[in-house]
Amino acid sequence: MSLPVPRVLSIAGTDPTGGAGIQADLKSIAANGGYGMAATTALVAQNTRGVREVHVPPPAFLDAQLRAVSEDVTIDAVKIGMLFDGTIIDTVTTWLDDVRPPVVVLDPVMVAASGDRLLDDSAEQALRDMLRHAHLVTPNLPELAVLAERPEASTWEQALAQAQELAAHHAVLVLAKGGHLSGPDSPDALVGPEGVLAALPGARIATRNTHGTGCSLSSAIATLRGRGEDWAGAVRGAKDWLAGAIAAADSLEVGRGSGPVSHFAALWEAAGTHVPAAATIAEEWWEAAAELRTQIDALPVVRGLADGTLPRPAFHRYLAQDALYLQEYSRALAAASTLAPSAEEQAFWAGAAQGAIAAETELHAGRLGPEELFAAQPDATTRAYVDHLLALAARGRYEELAAALLPCFWIYDDVGARLSRSGTGGHPYGDWLATYGDPDFHAETLRAVELVTACAARASSPVREAMRTAFLVSVRHERDFFAAPLGGGR
CATH class of the missing domain: 1.20.910.10 (Heme oxygenase-like)
Structure with a gap:
């Protein structure tokens, strides 16, 4: 019997090079067996070396996009990415209040790769308030620190403690991610208010081409959860898929900076069109x-x-x-x-x-x-x-x-x-x-x-x-x- 095809909505910004944002979300959703849809929060002029300019459409237009989708299509899962400012966050929060999607995965885009904060204080608080509508939040370590209002974790034990504190305070599952830690290991863990629900060890893959991994992982999790996997199974399946996409990233040769992962590496290999690095x-x-x-x-x-x-x-x-x-x-x-x-x-x-x-x-x-x-x-x-x-x-x-x-x-x-x-x-x-x-x-x-x-x-x-x-x-x-x-x- 074939598995159901979940209808997954991405709410995020764009990346014209295709490695992050909505473009990466749609690829990740498709690669994991879902039907992807998208509502655009911001138009971003960026490439593999950085962001050049951001244009934010009026919040009313974002609301119109969201209503157009939800009034016509049954949504099985939602992935939320870049929200840019407090007004955009409030627009999405109001829509979540009205629609109540069965699966909501929030990838909080709050801290740039340079370490700069991307949201002002009021927007950060609005994002914390949005957590009550999310089922899973997938911050990296700097973003976890901002959400938990703690210094950035320097050890995996500190990261797990912050994740549990955040989960307990907001009644939300947290995916703690160890990618920002040093060393050969790159562990993840699904954490609830009671502690670690699923430990997900992993080895660090030697590549600089990791652009859009957070976007890709969160949308893959939303898709697998929308297909009926439990949260631990969805996170584990998405992590395994992403590891393969990162391992094949060098073969793409896209851009001169931190390039994208190879979202369809497994499909291309099965079809005989995979290009190894x-x-x-x-x-x-x-x-x-x-x-x-x-x-x-x-x-x-x-x-x-x-x-x-x-x-x-x-x-x-x-x-x-x-x-x-x-x-x-x-x-x-x-x-x-x-x-x-x-x-x-x-x-x-x-x-x-x-x-x-x-x-x-x-x-x-x-x-x-x-x-x-x-x-x-x-x-x-x-x-x-x-x-x-x-x-x-x-x-x-x-x-x-x-x-x-x-x-x-x-x-x-x-x-x-x-x-x-x-x-x-x-x-x-x-x-x-x-x-x-x-x-x-x-x-x-x-x-x-x-x-x-x-x-x-x-x-x-x-x-x-x-x-x-x-x-x-x-x-x-x-x-x-x-x-x-x-x-x-x-």
Whole structure:
């Protein structure tokens, strides 16, 4: 049996960039299975970097909007956001007195991100008086302090105490939110006059794109409560949904400031149109290569390099093949520079190509004689790896080529960081291993990961999957390349 579709009215201001206010409310309502409606309290000229101007229509026009909706549509839930001043608050309060909606969630917009108070004293008192019409209020910590007329809480225990005091004084449920606290945790709690009704732990998500989270959360709660969830279930469901929307926020790339959350991330993913963030792609690709990376660490060549027991003939075979590989790798890097769509990417790959040649000279020429360095021929493993790269370059597939080039940075940086730490004391390869601990190479690796995964985030789903495949093929070639000096390669 399908769940009922609640009709949810948002009473709030606007955000022309779509991340907060009514625009965010309507997205949140739809994402959580509701039918969204809206009455505008203020027209706000803002973007992800701040508010520029606010125009407030006459209160009589707001009343006309509210009456037009409630005289025609059965309202299952109301979310109230920005009310701007005492007159607007009184207008909404009068309408609530007359209509008595079954669910009212109040998100008190009282304190700006800068810490500035947005309402004068009389308006703040009018908002406290409105609490008698609300079933749930969802303040952040600065707003909770204003409503409770207490200093801002600096600990979670203080926040819970203020929430309980507010709930008891106004006979309203309070959602205490710990997002303004420092540390890795971001707890919430549903609090009533008797204390905590539902504890909702959560981890802080590393992103600056949190514009409109308060609007989005409160409207999602109103929607889920309007669908028949109890208050604890509605809050828990809305929090879980919002966590996913915040986790996907970076993929939107909206604005130059604090961008919006991705309200429809779950729907887009289910439909196959979800665009993951670059950081998510990096994490997924690295995890996909986990078994291959474990196999690399277990190879006799890698263990022998680490403890110094690798026979010198095998070490020289490795160096000779690596020199041959780097010659062709530098050509593939140069091809990536030619194919790259942006000047930034072109410059990076060109610099990397030059660096590969320099690395060949530094890592090998001083350790192999000319006859060993120039007489060697590429073995089957080296040829297979090089053919994989140059074939992608010849086909002009920049995205796949960039992904295929990445493991030579990423795997060597990962393995080399551990090898460089082991090459101390009388280690026979200590001076050579020390080159892998180069902080400049680590920084270059991080930049390569950033550029390639950002490219994947911009790409279509089929191209992104082809990039992932090219990356994993190169990781397998890396494993075979490490194995080859002792006969474990192709």
